[in-house]
Amino acid sequence: MQYTWDDIEQHIAACTCCPLSRTRHLPVMGRGNYQAGIMLVAEAPGGQEDQQGLPFVGRSGEILDRLLRGCGLDREGVYITNIVKCHPPGNRDPKEEEKEACFPYLKYETFLLKPRIIVCLGRVAAQRIIAPDFKITKQHGTWIYRKNCALTAAYHPSAILRDPSKYGAAQEDFLEIAKKQAEYSQ
Numbered sequence: 594m595q596y597t598w599d600d601i602e603q604h605i606a607a608c609t610c611c612p613l614s615r616t617r618h619l620p621v622m623g624r625g626n627y628q629a630g631i632m633l634v635a636e637a638p639g640g641q642e643d644q645q646g647l648p649f650v651g652r653s654g655e656i657l658d659r660l661l662r663g664c665g666l667d668r669e670g671v672y673i674t675n676i677v678k679c680h681p682p683g684n685r686d687p688k689e690e691e692k693e694a695c696f697p698y699l700k701y702e703t704f705l706l707k708p709r710i711i712v713c714l715g716r717v718a719a720q721r722i723i724a725p726d727f728k729i730t731k732q733h734g735t736w737i738y739r740k741n742c743a744l745t746a747a748y749h750p751s752a753i754l755r756d757p758s759k760y761g762a763a764q765e766d767f768l769e770i771a772k773k774q775a776e777y778s779q
Contacts, residue, residue: 598627601701605678610694613679613687619646623674623702630774631671632708633657634699635749636717637687643680648673649750656750656760657714663764664771672706674699676721686717696721709777711742712770715749734766736773743773 596604605620614620621638624647641651649657661667677687677695687695703711713719719727723737723744729752736745747766748759 596701596705598705601698601705605698608678608694608698611679611691613677613681613691616682617679618643620678621646621648621675621680622678623672624648624668625672626669627672627706629670629672629706630709630777631666631712631770632703632706632710633671633673633712633714634718634722635673635675635714636721637675637677637691638680639684639751640680648675652754653750656753660747660750660763660767664767666767666771666774672702672708674702676718692721709742710770710773711744713744713746715746715752718749719746733762734769743777745770745773 602622605622608614608620621642635648638648639651639653642648657673658668661671676699677691678698679691679695681687681691711722713722716727716729719729719732723746727746729746729748733746733748736743738744745766747770748763753759753763
């Protein structure tokens, strides 16, 4: 069966596959350009995202917007989503069973989007998508290639809020992401 964006959104809204569905305020479906060549994937919605049902709002969203603008991109040119679609209580990392319950939604989003570039925002996303032993502090900004797609990772904006010294490295990573997009656009 071929799903549409509306189908996925309806499934996410009605999902009760894990305990997070009982504590969430609103599930957070990915948002952005459905024709984007770049997909940004973080681990899970935060508290403000849970209240609004939108990815990357609040201070983390401001950092992400600054990183995108700094390399000539914006939210209208990318697709932003999370592995887990519901907010884990206390902003804890999502549990393995929560990631497993939501992963089919991410697969459908990826299938429909067909991105040329996937950027994992943070350690949790990189360990789920790139490699289980991924070390964000050592491997951010490196590229691997799978099925006609370039994958990389950058610091999560919330990590930059906790440690502003990471902003420069994230900025360099985003400049490389924009270069990679330009290569693929030729």
